[in-house]
Amino acid sequence: MHTILPFLLAMVAVIVLLNMWANKLKIAYPILLVIGGLLISFIPGLPTVKIDPDLIFFIFLPPLLFEASWSVSFKEMRKWWRIIGSFAFLVVFFTALSVAVVTNHFIPGFSIALGFLLGGIVSPPDAVSTGAITKFVKIPKSTSAILEGESLLNDASSLIIFRFALVAIGSGQFIWHQAALSFLWMIIGGTAVGLIVAWLFVRAHKLLPTDASSDIALTLIEPYFMYWIAEQLECSGVLAVVSGGLYMSARQLVFLNSSSRIQGFSFWESFIFILNGIVFLIIGLELPEIVDGLKVEGTSFGTAIGYGVLVTAVLILSRMISSYAAMVSTMIFRPSVAPGRGSMRNRLLLPLMLGWTGMRGVVSLAAALAIPITLNGEPFPHRNLILFITFVAILLTLVIQGLTLPYLINRWHLFDSFINEEAEEATRREMKRGLKQHVFEFLKKKQETELKDHAGLELFMRHWEEKSKASDDSWMNEQTKAIFIEMLEVQRAYLTELNKDPKINEEIIRTQLYQIDLEEERIKSI
Incomplete structure (x- = not known):
């Protein structure tokens, strides 16, 4: 041994x-x-x-x-x-x-x-x-x-x-x-x-x-x-x-x-x-x-x-x-x-x-x-x-x-005509645009039905509507975390549904899902 x-x-x-x-x-x-x-x-x-x-x-x-x-x-x-x-x-x-x-x-x-x-x-x-x-x-x-x-x-x-x-x-x-x-x-x-x-x-x-x-x-x-x-x-x-x-x-x-x-x-x-x-x-x-x-x-x-x-x-x-x-x-x-x-x-x-x-x-x-x-x-x-x-x-x-x-x-140069990097990049941009729109609609509905005048939720709205970032994480209380994690689940559901399209490259979907997992872990650690 x-x-x-x-x-x-x-x-x-x-x-x-x-x-x-x-x-x-x-x-x-x-x-x-x-x-x-x-x-x-x-x-x-x-x-x-x-x-x-x-x-x-x-x-x-x-x-x-x-x-x-x-x-x-x-x-x-x-x-x-x-x-x-x-x-x-x-x-x-x-x-x-x-x-x-x-x-x-x-x-x-x-x-x-x-x-x-x-x-x-x-x-x-x-x-x-x-x-x-x-x-x-x-x-x-x-x-x-x-x-x-x-x-x-x-x-x-x-x-x-x-x-x-x-x-x-x-x-x-x-x-x-x-x-x-x-x-x-x-x-x-x-x-x-x-x-x-x-x-x-x-x-x-x-x-x-x-x-x-x-x-x-x-x-x-x-x-x-x-x-x-x-x-x-x-x-x-x-x-x-x-x-x-x-x-x-x-x-x-x-x-x-x-x-x-x-x-x-x-x-x-x-x-x-x-x-x-x-x-x-x-x-x-x-x-x-x-x-x-x-x-x-x-x-x-x-x-x-x-x-x-x-x-x-x-x-x-x-x-x-x-x-x-x-x-x-x-x-x-x-x-x-x-x-x-x-x-x-x-x-x-x-x-x-x-x-x-x-x-x-x-x-x-x-x-x-x-x-x-x-x-x-x-x-x-x-x-x-x-x-x-x-x-x-x-x-x-x-x-x-x-x-x-x-x-x-x-x-x-066998595969040059088969690889369309511009099309893949366009798919990636369209996916992210759809995600942002999907999340914004979710937050807007959440604000209208459940959490009016919620400071953390308003910050979410500004983040997704104006693409701005908060300077610190002091606003992230437990209720806000729950909303954020629910929002990530909405994104996962959207990507899962999007993946059913045979024209979408699954590798792009998997990469984005991994990024969402990383974001969830970051929120949990705050």
Whole structure:
């Protein structure tokens, strides 16, 4: 323990330093973390990093998926559900199938079942990597929503393939009708479990006298409960966490107060950053042990690298083919939502860029490490080779695609015609104008019906009518605070109703809601 604890603390320090360096260089921090972990692994005397395969999913996946489901715009997901669904299920299956066929043909002793296992591991792109990389460039909200929505669902579909492949390898057979029924139960059961558990926790938040600290503690255990219960019922724990997280995110204004939302946002941002950093460092730290395992299996280092490069090429090509297929399908069956702006060159290059966003990361590593060490009393076939290929795929997609994606987007000006900053600014101004008018009408009605000649309320009226600020807070008594907080609730209700407009960018609404939370906390502290 005295050896591991300083090592873990040093890992967190390295994560922070590498993140600062990555921000200075304007590159995605997962790239530096993977490379940093690889370099650190060669330092002699470091403790060996070993993670129990049975715990890897349970430790890392639930909180990562839960936080992602709170961040994504459900309104945008509904808008683009067709392409999100196709990328999350059809493209993942197509990619896994491609990997299975290629590896079965080129890697000696690699069965179709092992190929599907590897395909399920490496098929889902990583949301964290994509988000970290695209934050340095401007991309359309529609593209961002597609990538975020896809990343939430493709983890579930890839892990379902992973589970079925493990069963086929262990039993030596695959019964299609049983697999189909199991697949339906995993999807329907996982979604139902997530919604039911989320509903129970929402009720608990509302009925129990919780404060910000207890609310945050509850949100920390919620994804683990959703995942564990679903897995006990042999359905998809990933879908349970995603569906439950989306349900709770849409209702956070109902069961969380402003203190819980503000403090919870800061806590989860830091917690997920550290969790992601540890996983990406582990990717690099695990490599030396994997290479030693390759020697035991009798696979040379150069041959293993060749296999990794081959699988990575299959991943990239499969995603690009799928992107162009999606564009053609959209133009044929849904021409109203097909990209209509920009030159023909840009419209043809857009699927290429979408295909180039397939960086692999956390989920692929977690799935690879979750492969059992033994199977039916014998060492799991080609386990270390699968781990090595996964590492190569993560490293190559992060470094090659991650470093070139921002450059290509800026160099080719792909999204210039799709990003209308003036329209977004106009929407923001219109929203704030509507808020001011809404609040002024509320205060005017309040003054006329309840609080005539109230000094604090008159000051509110002057503030909103003339946009002036009081010089001090001495006028803010308890009655005035109550009115002010009620006024903030009116603003939240207005924004919630405004968000139903499909033309309004939900990110603008969320930013304004956060500002209202901050204002409520400021008033409470007076």
